[in-house]
Amino acid sequence: MSEKIPVKNVTPVKVHKPATTEKKHHSARSRIYVRAVKGPLETFRRFFGLFFLGLFAVIPWLTYNGEQAVLFDIAEQRFTLFSLTLWPQDLTYLAYIFIISAFALFFVTTFAGRVWCGFMCPQTTWVYVFTWFEEKIEGTRNKRIKLDERPMDFDKFWRKTAKQFCWWSVALLTALLFVGYFTPVRDLFVDFFTFNSGFWISFWVVFFALCTYGNAGYMREIMCTHICPYARFQSAMFDKDTFTVAYDPNRGESRGPRPRKLSREAVHAQGLGDCIDCHLCVQVCPTGIDIRNGLQYECINCGACVDACNGVMEKMNYPKGLIRFTSEEELAGGTTRIFRPKLIGYFVVLMLMVTVLVANFMWRVPLDVDIIRDRNSLYRETNDGLIENVYTLKIMNKTQRDTTYQIRVSGLPDHRFIGNQTITVAAGEVATLPISVATDAYNLEDPVTEIQFTVSSVDQDDAVSLTEPSKFLYR
Known part of the structure; x- marks a missing residue:
């Protein structure tokens, strides 16, 4: 018991621009202006998220045998999935699905960290959609900062108004599609826009539209860092062989600016590492953290900082990978173990529960x-x-x-x-x-x-x- 757990003293540095001075006393946090980034990971993340967003939008409109193919009719206590109809007596299947989802999440987190949050989470996808409208209407990160700092004029008014209109349109469409999973979607759209929908239908549409608008438009990273419980218990599934987005301090330190024409060897001779301290990795982070401070629970493993850093390394003619998906073991000079007891255990339980669910479906008598x-x-x-x-x-x-x-x-x-x-x-x-x-x-x-x-x-x-x-x- 004489061994002590090594402790690293890390003081996070916030470099995101705070909210404007006249509004700062109304804000409980600094406003994060996320910089747009391009790269293979960002492209994959966007198309991956948009693919599932497309599925979400299309599925309610599918028909099977002349009826809505997927309909969770709570009023009639009947869940329809194409040719399968589930009733309250079949709620054990829902329990199996929840268990399978939990162990799938545990397995993926143990292997690749918080990639669910960065690539598949609806919050991340809708924030990207809202940010896309924000960038197209208000401009790049620096333009948005200047726009918020200047007093209200016609240009600022129409941009803010257009952004709010687009946000509300997306939020309302999202709410209608979501409620369309629980009531016939075709009748829902017609009745809602002709003001013939009932009180509760209208209530839930407005409620979910407000939730979408608030979460994706304003709360954004607060959902990931303070409200979502996944950020709090994910560390219980991490180990030294978990792949996460990490900064390589052996390559990057000490940080500092340098002329682009200066060779990498000459820079190292001056005691500088590969990190030029440009802060781009921080500016593109949707949760506003500095990945160079080490692993933090706010990191959603989206890989935006990886693309930003690789772009800088390419311009400097340095090797890529200063920030990359890697493990703590690999950063320490070791070799990542893919097959390890905890990961295998999660996989075995996951496959066992999938087998039980499939068997129950096969033996189910309608x-x-x-x-x-x-x-x-x-x-x-x-x-x-x-x-x-x-x-x-x-x-x-x-x-x-x-x-x-x-x-x-x-x-x-x-x-x-x-x-x-x-x-x-x-x-x-x-x-x-x-x-x-x-x-x-x-x-x-x-x-x-x-x-x-x-x-x-x-x-x-x-x-x-x-x-x-x-x-x-x-x-």
Whole structure:
């Protein structure tokens, strides 16, 4: 226990330009003006985010068998996914999906750090969309700073107004598409813009539009650094072999400006490293951190600083990779271990849960049967001298089409089935069928006889069958 954990004293340096002087006392933080950056990682990140943004926008409009293909109808308690319909009785599938998502996140984080936040998180994608409109209307980073510093004039007014209009348009469209997952999207758009939508539909559209506008327009990095819990517990999954965006101090220190014509060897002879201290890595960071201060929980692993630094290194004719995706072990001169117990453990559990989910889907029967005994009397004797038990069958059709079912009873010798043995149940509906089962008392050896009700569809092309146990009582 004599070993001490090495501690590195790091004092973060904020170099982002603060808010304007006259508004500073109204702000709880410094305004971050993110600089645009170009590079392969940034291109991949944008197209990756826009791809999933496109999926989000297109999926509600898909149709299957003449109906909306993906619809989570909470009012009807029915979730439709193309040919699959899930009901409240199927909520175990939701639990499996949450568990799989959690372990997938743990696995990816252990391997490549917080890449979910940098490449796939909806907050990151919508912030990029809002920032894109901001740059197109108000200009580059330096122009936006100067625009905010100068007093209001016509040029500033129309730019700010145009930006707000675009932001609200994107926020409203996002809210409509999101609510369209829970109510028919085509009717939603028509009713909303013709002012015919109900109170709650309108409320949720406006609510989610306000959330989108506030999060992507103003809160931005606050969501990543203060509200999102992922930033707080991600360190529990990191180890020395986790790939993260990191600055190589062995190459970069000591920092300092230098003439571009001066050779790299001459610069090193003066005691300077490869970092020219241009602060571009800080200016392009969406959370406003300096990656040169080491690993910080605010870093979302977006790689913007990697592209910015590589661009500077290319101009200086220095090798790229001063800031790169690497591991702590590699920065220390070692070799990154890809296959390690924690990573393998997450992968094994992830595959196990995926297998369980797939198996449950394969074995799922789109039929539910509930058998309710008559509570008024345990049994009764008919005019023919038979012992009769009365039951009520609740048959739920979980398919997307009307289905005819046949009911059979087994386990009771020489029984008589009293009532309809076939019933047609509409898609997604529950039908109630009262029936009676009778037999001669001589066939009953015990006061309680175990019997089975089998409900089967008569459609031979898509036959389903379900057997439920019950009891036949006598004495």
